[in-house]
Amino acid sequence: MSIQMNQSLSVDCAVFGFDGRTLKVLLIERRYYAPDTQLDRLKLPGAMILENETLPNAAIRVLEEATGLRKVYLKQIDIFSDPARVSGEELKWINRHHGTHSERVVTVGYYALVKLDDRTVAYTTAKGAQWVAVESIVRLAMDHKQILSAALTLLCREMCQSPVAFELLPRKFTIRQLQTLYGAVLGIEIDNRNFRKKILASGFLCPTSEHEQGVAHKPAQYYVFNRAAYKKAVKEKLRLGFIDNWRY
Amino acid sequence: MSIQMNQSLSVDCAVFGFDGRTLKVLLIERRYYAPDTQLDRLKLPGAMILENETLPNAAIRVLEEATGLRKVYLKQIDIFSDPARVSGEELKWINRHHGTHSERVVTVGYYALVKLDDRTVAYTTAKGAQWVAVESIVRLAMDHKQILSAALTLLCREMCQSPVAFELLPRKFTIRQLQTLYGAVLGIEIDNRNFRKKILASGFLCPTSEHEQGVAHKPAQYYVFNRAAYKKAVKEKLRLGFIDNWRY
DNA sequence: CAAACTTATCGTAAATCTTACGCTAACTAT
């Protein structure tokens, strides 16, 4: 029993985006130091934590580096502290890549939600990163597939319990877009009439004067998320419930 | 910009217990290495992470050391990674206490729920630890008050969304005990008739053949928590909801 | 251009759930 030595602390980020149809995650190709090794090619963006930096700040730094965005929704997933989570070739790669001599790397997973607009897509692809449909991902470098799975589980829960969905949509969106997003992430079919009713009843959506254009059906109105109304509502009511709601 | 050196990773645990009236937390008195310093006396149980140990395992180790219990409900609260969260005298104390030379200590907070039975109380008090009513705590060593506050916030949420309350009660309990616990932790008054209805409707409680004895009113029946029924229910239904429940 | 197709948006009624609260039962303490 001894206190550990040469351990490193890193952050890895699962960055999610929604293209209107499916949920995507940002992956980067890692540079091999030994091209003949059988290491997986794609990984989540991540970095070692720096001196005088909190973990959330490290995640923000990684996010800005990867997407060019400063204000993104960020949430911690979990800590991945299995002593063997990176070892062998993977550990060598990390030490080479970062110029460290770590025997162990504990990482903190974060997930981020970004709006997949042209600017962001241009920035990330210019950096050689890729937006990959989440369902199609089978393996990733190190234990990043595990981190991604944990991120997805948490995202589903968060989507049901707080208005994080809006982080994935443009500022102005239609109710149908919101519905499609919920359906895609949760993997469920949603009745559009009841969805609309429930969402509008919340009072968190403000209609704009704009409507869709050029769609092959009745054009839908655009809405914006009213964060102030949400925060106010949280303060007062809203106890979400195991065995349903408590509103005693 | 350099990778950090001499950092340590620790775990700290907020261990909660319920004595039938109020929520309590386990605090330990720390040994001073310089009795004249003005450091706070009480702290949460914690430890440095060992080589070849995951963080959850470190928390389990701390818990067993503090309470003698092996199987306790454990949940991660958050990571406390402010570079200045321990510094000056506090940092000196830590290095002295653990025989380290760290410049920085990142800690992972956990909260634990234990049944405050005679055996556990005897064990902890024999160790010099104390069960302190949560509302009465004003300050703690280092940033442990902050960790405790974060633990409480999370506990409230968890109590509403999953059946963690049973971890704080004896195996056999009355519905009134459960109600008192919810009321105490959430700080709300609960109508006993509706509470009973809601709890029983969940199907997660099994009646036993035993009843209270020697109470100055109609003796209540004892129930046990049916974990299997709960797990089964989770698998099927139960999407808890922002803007209420989704059951489409 | 009319018909077909698609989604938006409004409604409504049945079913289910929540909430407030009355009432009797069964104990102990006085």
Next chain:
DNA sequence: ATAGTTAGCGTAAGATTTACGATAAGTTTG
């Protein structure tokens, strides 16, 4: 015996959820 307490049952009003009908407003097709 009486008062005081909580257990435990029930019920009715009010909200919410759910399933689904119907019309509106565009584009695409023939």
